[in-house]
Amino acid sequence: MTFSTLPFLAILSCHTILVSGLDNGLARTPPMGWMSWATFFCETDCDKYPNGCINEKLYMEMADRLAEDGFLEAGYNRIHIDDCWMERAREHEKLVPDRKRFPSGIKKLAKYVGVKDAAADFGTHTCEGYPGSLDHLKVDAVTFASWDVDYLKLDGCNVDTALMPA
Incomplete structure (x- = not known):
């Protein structure tokens, strides 16, 4: 080692950061899988687009x-249910899957696909105008847990940051 490399190694060692985490096998990679939004956005007209609308059949087929096709074996083990899966209004303060497009419900769908990802929104409404989670975070957390959802993506549409709890 030459004298000129010593300062470089000294600087490099100062920038080394120790990272620690639980050794429980979780989150070894980022979530990898399939998300409906990139292709199907918020297409909910299943009469007009029976093979291209947001419904339980689509998610089962993708699972x-x-x-x-070998993606599961390669680590792509998530099916992410994005926006537009729910009814336009809550029932008894709870989010409800669209009954026509998700007749079996989210819990049964989550069991079928084997992975449990869903999307909600921290704002008053989702990006596409469905009910949001602002002022309903606890009831939504309990609802998603009752459906065995283990991963939740919260978008930030339609939210006034001044109304967000600290």
Whole structure:
């Protein structure tokens, strides 16, 4: 080692950061899988687009494709249910899956696909105008847990940051 490399190594060692985490096997990679939004956005007209609308059939087919096409084996083990899956209004303060497009409900769908990702919104409404989670965070957390959802993406549409709890 030459004298000129010593200062470089000294500076490099000062920038080394120790990272620690639980050794429980979780989150070894970022969530990898399939998300409906990039292709289907908020297409909810299943009469007009039966093979291209947001419904339980679409998510079941995509789960099957992940397995059949080898993606599951490669670590792509998430099916993410994005916006537009719910009814336009809450019932008894709870989010409710659209009954026509998700007749079996989210819990049964989550069990079928084997992974449990869903999306909600921290604002008053989702990006596409469905009910948001602002002022309903606790009831929504309990609802998603009752459906065995284990990963939740919260968008930040339609939120006044001044109204966000500290």
